[in-house]
Every structure is written in C-alpha cells, then in structure tokens.
Amino acid sequence: MASTWRIGELCRRTGLTVRTLHHWDHVGLLRPSGRTSSGHRLYDERDVGRLYRIVALRELGLPLETIGTLLDGGGGGGPELAELLGEHLAHVERQLAALGGLRDRLGALVPAVRAAGDAPSVDLLALIEEVTRVDDTVRNYFSEEQLAALAQRRERLGEDAIRGVEAEWPELIARVRAELDAGTDPADPRVRALAARWMELLEAFHGGDPGLRDSLYRMQAENSAEIAQQHGGPTPELIEYVKRAAAAG
Incomplete structure (x- = not known):
C-alpha cells in the first residue's frame, strides 16, 4: 500500500511549515494528490518527489515561478532525480568549502578570546572586514569547483x-x-x-x-x-x- 501523509505529518518530517505548503498549493506549485473525507490534504509518494525537487531547486537559487515552469514544462516532471541530486550535492560541497575557510579563521580567534575573556568591538569589526575581504578575494581567483576540490583535499590530509x-x-x-x-x-x-x-x-x-x-x-x-x-x-x-x-x- 502506498504511503500518504497529511500536511501536519509532512511538515514534521521535512521541517517545512504548514503556511509554506499552503502557499505552494495556492500558487499551483505543489497540489496534494488527494483529500481525506473531511477535506484535509493528503500527499502521496509522487508529491514527495516533487516536493524534493522544489526544495532543491529553491536551494540552488531558482525563484518559485521558474521552478513551477521547469517542473511542469514538457510533461516530464522536471529534471531527473539523479541529475538534481548531483547538482544539489555539488552545491552543498561548495557551501562546505566556504564554511571550512571561515571555520579556520574563526578557529584562530577562539583561543585568544577564551584566554582574554572578551573581544573588543574593534577586533570583531576588523574580523568581519577581513572575512569579507578574504572571501571576496578568494572567489575572484578560485572557482567554486576549485574551492570544493581544496575542501576535499583538506579532508583527506x-x-x-x-x-x-x-x-x-x-x-x-x-x-x-x-x-x-x-x-x-x-x-x-x-x-x-x-x-x-x-x-x-x-x-x-x-x-x-x-x-x-x-x-x-x-x-x-x-x-x-x-x-x-x-x-x-x-x-x-x-x-x-x-x-x-x-x-x-
């Protein structure tokens, strides 16, 4: 028997809000495949597959209108799941590479602050400026793919x-x-x-x-x-x- 989820159950499993799913239903982005006898929304496994595509494409920076057009265009239901999973994975790896660089810089500051008990605002402002400048500079010279490769090499070493x-x-x-x-x-x-x-x-x-x-x-x-x-x-x-x-x- 195929699994189905009411909207509250789906929200608990995914971390999305009821308001979000209501909005996506209202704009035609994710309409539930069924209803209970009392009129409550019921989402099936196909709906969950579409929901993942919406979440992943939104994470990749696409606006909801574009996502709807992509998913409904051509009758194919949008990008293949394996392809989208791969793109999502690459995006997460790029985020990890960026976060890894920020983590290293903060790691140098933490022991000093712990020893001193506090950090002057001027030092924190300087840190913010440095982080912003260094990140901008790095991204002027290294592609996202190169940053991901550096993160993988760091993990191996x-x-x-x-x-x-x-x-x-x-x-x-x-x-x-x-x-x-x-x-x-x-x-x-x-x-x-x-x-x-x-x-x-x-x-x-x-x-x-x-x-x-x-x-x-x-x-x-x-x-x-x-x-x-x-x-x-x-x-x-x-x-x-x-x-x-x-x-x-």
Missing part, C-alpha cells in the same frame, strides 16, 4: 597535517628572508633546500593541479603587498629569490 603546514610557513618564510638579507647566493645548498621545502608546501596546497597552481600564483602576485602586510606572507622579492634557488637546483 586531515586537520593535524593542515595545522602543521600552516605553522611551518611563517618559520620557513623567516628563514628564507634571513638568507636573502644576509646576501646568500640562491644557488647555495642551504637556500636550495629551503626552496625545495617551499615548493613542497605549495604542492600540498594545489596538489599538482595546474589550474589551482596558476590561480594561487595570480592571487599572490596581484595582492602581494596586502598579503605581506596583513598576513606576513612573502614579498615579491622573496618569491623571486626562491624561484632563483629552485632553478639553480
């Missing part, structure tokens, strides 16, 4: 390995800068070893993907002054020194 790499960068930059300031020839074995490790850490980021590598280099080149000033990143002069050392090897 594990948080301990990622934190180790992040902790190593400032020390490595400082050691290379010391050699540069001392006038050490980039062909010196000591500098070449530092350059080799530098390239290994970059490889851990882009995984050999030429698109990710090029996006990373372009972002660094076009924002080098800001990265160096605000995040302690390498200057163009330091990067050129590393390139010369790597070429000498």
